[in-house]
Amino acid sequence: MVISSWVIHSSESLFDKIKTNLTAIPNIEITDEQDFKLAAVIETKSTAEAADLASHVRGMEGVNGLDIVSHFFEDETLDKKE
Amino acid sequence: MGNVGRRDFLKTAAASVAAASLLASCQTKEGEPLSQKMGGVEDQLGIEWDKSVCRFCGTGCGVLVGRKNGKIVATKGDPECWSNKGLNCIKGYFLSKILYGRDRLTKPLIRKNGKLVESTWDEALDLIASKYSEILKTHGSDAVAMFGSGQWTIFEGYAALKFMKAGLGFIAKDGVGSNHLDPNARMCMASAVAAFMRTFQSDEPMGSYEDIEHADTFFTWGANMAEMHPVLFSRIIDTKMKNPDRVKIIDLGTQYTRVSEEADLYLEFQPQTDLAIANYFAHYIIKNKRYDKQFVEDHLVFKKGETNIGYGLKDGGADIPKTAGKMEKITFGEYKKFVAKYTAKHTSKISGVPEDKLKQAAEFISDPTRKVCSYWTMGFNQHTRGTWVNQLVYNIHLLTGKISKPGMGPFSLTGQPSACGTAREVGTFVHRLPADMVVKNEAHRKIAADIWKIPVEKINPKVGLHTIEMFRATETGRIKILWTQVTNPYHSMPNLNRFTKAAKEQDIFIIASDVYPTRTTEVADVVLPSAMWVEKEGAYGNAERRTQHWNKIADSPGEAKTEIWQMYEVAKRLKVDEKTTVADIIYNFNQDNYYEELWEEYRSFTLGIGKDLAPYKVLREKHGVVWPYVARDKAVNGKIDFSDVWDDIENTEPNGFTSVKWRYNSKYDPFAARFIKDHPERSFKDGIVFYKAKKNDYRATVLAVPYEPPGEVPDKEYPFWLCTGRVLEHWHTGTMTMRVPELRRVMPRAFVNFNPEDAKKYGINRGDLVRVTSRRGSVVFPADINGRAIPQKGSVFIPFFDESRMVNEITLDQYDPISKEPDYKKCAVKVEKV
Structure with missing residues (x-):
């Protein structure tokens, strides 16, 4: 399990559409918004999956930018016994 | 804690830092209280946090690194670092993964019978020291060069500067240090x-x-x-x-x-x-x-x-x-x-x-x-x-x-x-000393000699060979020993083949300190495994004059050691006389905390001249400090009294210091305010004064120069412009990012990017193999069309990260005659479908 969070910068005209489209993606949970920016929490099986998803969202029409805020990847680093 | 409970905790933590980042962008003053500081709710999961700086690009994003059971398990954008206000780009996902590539160098290697074989540190260091002694005593300091890096920590750059410019003169036959020290920041x-x-x-x-x-x-x-x-x-x-x-x-x-x-x-x-x-x-x-x-x-x-x-x-x-x-x-x-x-x-x-x-x-x-x-x-x-x-x-x-x-x-x-912090501020260039001083200037050499406690004659007044000429001098045999640290010149030099050929054929002893095998380690005689990023204490200086310090957070693998340790160990083996070594002269620090002593010695170059750096203790505490970091009182800064102008300065801190966000403006910069008060004839309504421009009566220069074409332009035979550069996924020569499987998967190889109209004209489709040829050679790349960027008609773009197809085999070693920086953005090529 990898949990991360993003800030997504949206264009004003497509803000609602982007929000709707992001909400439809099961791994993504929109948690906050301000000034056409969205805060989102992402749960994936791996960092690779999270990064792929970030690239996908970054390429969506009306998305002006995507920044990573946090990245928790304990399961990828520590043995399960730990 | 169960998995569901942990998931909820982590999600709450992730959501709260994201919300804090939304708020941080609204803050207008650095240092305002933030809702999310170093830890957060995830502290309850046993994660210990420490501050650091991103290892890529020059932005200098603050990063919080989370450690558990001695390993890195989380990273966050640092909301207290004003350079990035809690945000990281997508490379932030992979920051810690660059430490863990499978082929990390963990033992010193020495070339024997043409092959690099494992050795002990003592064997490698003894060999290096004997080569230095032999070459310096036979040929003098002109035969010795070091090629460093804008990725060196400030500590490392300063230690290297002392090694080359202060230390080697004590054993060289000509009695002076070597100024053949340049960083890859030259490029x-x-x-x-x-x-x-x-x-x-x-x-x-x-x-x-x-x-x-x-x-x-x-x-x-x-x-x-x-x-x-x-x-x-x-x-x-x-x-x-x-x-x-x-x-x-x-x-x-x-x-x-x-x-x-x-x-x-x-x-x-x-x-x-x-x-x-x-x-x-x-x-x-x-x-x-x-x-x-x-x-x-x-x-x-x-x-x-x-x-x-x-x-x-x-x-x-x-x-x-x-x-x-x-x-x-x-x-x-x-x-x-x-x-x-x-x-x-x-x-x-x-x-x-x-x-x-x-x-x-x-x-x-x-x-x-x-x-x-x-x-x-x-x-x-x-x-x-x-x-x-x-x-x-x-x-x-x-x-x-x-x-x-x-x-x-x-x-x-x-x-x-740390192109700014290490290369520019420390002065690891062939013509420089710390804090904008230059070797040609006798007064500057005297200042350096006094701080270093060495005779001024030991500092060489002659400017060394800049990067391109340094590598050209490996062809002629003038340079006989070259130490590269935290850089990969045998991938990144323009017109690369000529330099690689020289490395293989000339009698030159090359030492490469690095973390992974590279094109440079391939031609090296000795390879030293280095500690990287948070495996050592460090500090970087970013493009906005912000110095950021971090502590050692993780252990380095195998026998990897810091570059400072490597230079110290070599200096220890260079005997000046029966009782004294070069290390005794240039690295005579308390070995328990030499970082603080190194920093404070280096910092003394910067005080009172408008380049003032923060004290070590402040750097350790704060999440980045912008210089000049000026102390109000002469008793503290040791040079200038600002107390009578202090009240007019904005953004002063209660501790009697201020970080100057806008230099030359007396509203923010105490040096400008001091200067205007002392020079009323230079006092103007806007409160601005270019107080460093003494040679021009404190005026900035407006320059009249024309358009002139570059050294090579497209013609009938080579009709395309070639521009090289980076891509989002990979950084520089890819030595770190190509070790991250996720990044390698997304961008596994370099490509040649075409304008769609050119591609159509030449019958080239996406993925076709294309031979790109210049007057210096040919390299084959797969074609890309309508990618993220679209070159203008008549030009192609090729990234330089890929060591399996190196575009620098065809670039041109032309450079700006004033800055001596090579031009990687313009040369002429032809293309043909393979």
Whole structure:
């Protein structure tokens, strides 16, 4: 399990559409918004999956930018016994 | 804690830091309380946090690193670091993974019978020391070179500077140290350095990233900030979203990028013609009386530069006139006449930019109501007239008085995390000493010798060989020992084949300190495994003059050691006499905490001259400190009393210090306030004074230089321009990012990017293999069309990260005769489908 969070910068005209489209993606949970920016929490099986998803969202029409805020990847680093 | 409970905890933590980052972008003053500091709710999961800095690019994003059971398990953007306000770009996902590539170098290697074989540290260090002794005693310090890095920590750069410039003179037969010390930052921002020094007589920008929130007009010159400095571009987009009707982005470039996509106006120009466009803007400003008459009268001096200054194509710079850097004083009227020939029509003809677009852009940049910021990076710096073009943009800001004020200024972005902190500030260049001092200046050498407690005669007054000439000297046998640290020149040098051939065929002893096998370790005689990033204590200095310190957070693998340790161990083996070693002279520190002693010694170079760095203890505590970090009281700073001007300074801290966000402006910069008080004749209404420009009566220089073409242009035989650069996923020569499986999967190999019309004309489809040939060789790349960027017709773009197909085998070793920085953005090639 990898949990991360993003800030997504949206264009004003497509803000609602982007929000709707992001909400439809099961791994993504929109948690906050301000000034056409969205805060989102992402749960994936791996960092690779999270990064792929970030690239996908970054390429969506009306998305002006995507920044990573946090990245928790304990399961990828520590043995399960730990 | 169960998995569900842990998941909820982590999600809550992730959501709360994301919310804090939304809020952080609204904060206007550094140091305001934040809802999310170092830890957070996830502390309950047993994660220990410490501050650090991102290892990539020159933005200098603060990163919080979470550790559990001795391993890194989490990272967060550092909301207390004002450079990035809690945000990281997508590379932040992989920051810690660069430590864990499977082929990390863990043991020293020595070449025996043509093959690198494992050795002990003692064997490797004894061999290196014996080579140094032999070569220095036989040939003197002129035969010894070191090629360093803008990724060196400040501590490492300073230790290397002492090793080369202070230490080697004690055993060299000529009795002086070697100035053949240059960083890979020569290939990155030397043009910006030269231009700052020629214009203001002090290196580095006057403004800070905070300008982004104050500005309303952004000019990006050949800089794909959206992919190369994404966090800063996010800040620009944020500013635009808050006031979309007012805020404008004007992008000028040779290829259409994601910045162009977001821009209000895109000007696509022929390579090198940015020189003409900048001169046109100056002409437009003067012709339309948009210049700030008072600012011009009070603060500027006009000069004419030497022309036809060559391209460094002949070894030893034989095609460069000795007067290449000369500037002669002219009047404002003469300058006006000089730029008058750059009419819209003339400039359009040279640049290919339609006249109406030139006029629209000129209107934005000259509008007195607009707050303009200009950003550039390698497009300007890797340019055969890089110093000129940097200065031509300063011209625009100086003529309009849009400089040294919040939201206004020219700003050279850097490509490496400590190009400023280590290369420029420490002075790890062939001509420099710390804090803008130079080896040619006797008084500067004396200052350095006094601080280092060595005889001044030990510091070599002769400027060393800059990067291109240093590697050319490996061909002739002049350089006999070369130590490379934290860099990969046998991948990144232009016209690479000639240098690789020399490394293999000439009698030169190469030592490579690195973390992974590279093209440089392939030609090395000794490879030393290094600790990287948070495996050691360090500090970087970013593009906005912010110094950021971190502690050692993780252990390095195997026997990997820091570069400082490596240099210390070699210096310890270099005997000056029976009782003394070079280490006794240059690294005579308390070995329990030599970082603090190294820092404080280095810092003493910077105090009282407007380059003042923060004390070690402050650096450890704060999440980055912008210099000059000025102490009010003479008793503290040891040099100058600011107490009588202190109350007029904004942003002072209760502890009696201030970080200067806008240099040369007496409202923010105590040195400017002090200077004006002491020199009432230089006191003007705007409170600005270029107090470092003593040679020009404290005036900044406006330079008149023309458009001149680069050293090689397309012709019938080689009809395409070749431009090289980076991609989002990979950083520089890919030695770190190609070790991250996720990044390698997304971008496994370099490509040649075509304009769709050219691709159609040549019958080239995406994925086709294409041979790209220059006068220096051929390399085959898969074609890309309609990728993230679109080169203009008649040009191709190739990234340089891929060691399996190295574009530098075909680039040209031409350079700016003033800054000596190579031009990787322009040479002529032909293409054919394989």
